[in-house]
Amino acid sequence: MTETAVGSAGVESAAQSKSQQAYAAVKARIIEGTYTPGYRLVLAKIAEDLGFSVVPVREAIRRLEAEGLVKFERNVGATVSGIDPTEYLYTMQTLSIVEGAATALSAPLIDSVAIARARAVNAEMRECLEHFDPVRFTALNQDFHSVLFEHCPNPHILDLVHRGWNRLASLRSSTFRFVPGRAQESVREHEALLQLIENAADADTIEKAARQHRAATLDAYLSTTT
Amino acid sequence: MTETAVGSAGVESAAQSKSQQAYAAVKARIIEGTYTPGYRLVLAKIAEDLGFSVVPVREAIRRLEAEGLVKFERNVGATVSGIDPTEYLYTMQTLSIVEGAATALSAPLIDSVAIARARAVNAEMRECLEHFDPVRFTALNQDFHSVLFEHCPNPHILDLVHRGWNRLASLRSSTFRFVPGRAQESVREHEALLQLIENAADADTIEKAARQHRAATLDAYLSTTT
DNA sequence: AGGTACGAAATCGTATACGATAACTATGAC
DNA sequence: GTCATAGTTATCGTATACGATTTCGTACCT
Secondary structure (H helix, E strand, O other), rough: OOOOOOOOOOOOOOOOHHHHHHHHHHHHHHHHHOOOOOEEHHHHHHHHOOOOOOOHHHHHHHHHHHHOOEEEOOOOOOEEEOOHHHHHHHHHHHHHHHHHHHHHHHHHHHHHHHHHHHHHHHHHHHHHHOOOOOOHHHHHHHHHHHHOOOOOOHHHHHHHHHHHHHHHHHHOHHHOOOOHHHHHHHHHHHHHHHHHHHHOOOOOHHHHHHHHHHHHHHHHHHHOOO | OOOOOOOOOOOOOOOOOHHHHHHHHHHHHHHHOOOOOOOEEEEHHHHHHHHOOHHHHHHHHHHHHHOEEEEEEEEEEEEEEOOOOHHHHHHHHHHHHHHHHHHHHHHHHHOHHHHHHHHHHHHHHHHHHHHHHHHHHEEEHHOOOOHHOOOOOOOOHHHHHHHHHHHHHHHHHHHOOOOOOOOOOOHHHHHHHHHHHHHOOOHHHHHHHHHHHHHHHHHHHHHHHH
């Protein structure tokens, strides 16, 4: 685990089309931060970089545009989506909703083994707080929720969660908006969430808790700016 | 109102790229049912139809794929997404969640004029029931909810709603899964929803009602098959 | 000096062309 | 009669090429 880019598209094994390769390559560069927000994505340049022609690269960029990672302007070009506070709010709010739903739907299918694994991840997160390692903290945070979502019965919703995560990653929000107090709270909320799941709390309670968990991070950010 | 294809992409006015034109054209054909589920989308053929080359058409198809309207298989081709009952369930469940959220977020911003317009639409829907006009009923149903979502503060969520609608339209679900009793119920639920909004019920109540409104249609379908 | 207009460079959008892959068909063996 | 196999056709995937549009720089005018 602890991968960076998440999503349903990186599953293929053997004969990947160049279009897919280009998609994966550019996406990875955005997620990992090689291409930072505002970065100008010149088709010909990327094509040369990868050794492809422009056509598959163009296709890849368009796909990234559909996911919101890239902005494309006619006859002008593509840029990595920027750090618009409004966009951040929209994304977090949407994530809050879809994560809440995904958690509630998954909860009845989470067994004690998975719970234990989630606890282990959460313990690692606690360690990260001591060593102050925000990057790893964020990765582990995704791992934590990924464990819960392992048997999510609705792949569409899971896909929406992944899109949100990728979007946040491209915004690099986790690193520069690392509100210290919030992280500790987050770890505590994880434990509380696990207990709700263990005790088979009703779906509504779990959904509210999961939703609030994300919403609280948004609130923490909003309180720093306003 | 009473348009067929909904979405954020049809806003451009003047110089549309051929890629966008192709996207709009194919999308419209899928929504209106010219291309039915399972229909084989041959790039060269569509390109000839529109008078374009294959490149922009290909791009358009890929975009439709990202929205779930089309399935694309490497070296095989594209087909209009089919009537998979599982997909239907996923889509309806997801819609239930995002519509619920969109309604709750929009509710405080809906004024009495909008309420009146929504009531008018709902009255038309009631008429449709007497004349048995399922196609128009579905269109009006979208209109009804569109009125409520007019000032939705989160465009991302609204976009998800539109994607769900388009997907359902491509499945032609409304026409052949028209459970008679359900439609009457739906109209009643609309009125109930309007009253909740008028009385400024709390967000949670409104969200649950809106969510249940969609979920009930899914349940009605499930009860007919199982 | 500042602004405007013209021209050059960069980049995008699309067409055409061709190699690669899969689907189809026909032929022959068992 | 059925199955396997080889050849053909259809279609996709990608490269290359060129026209269209924007952007940037420079020279000229006020």
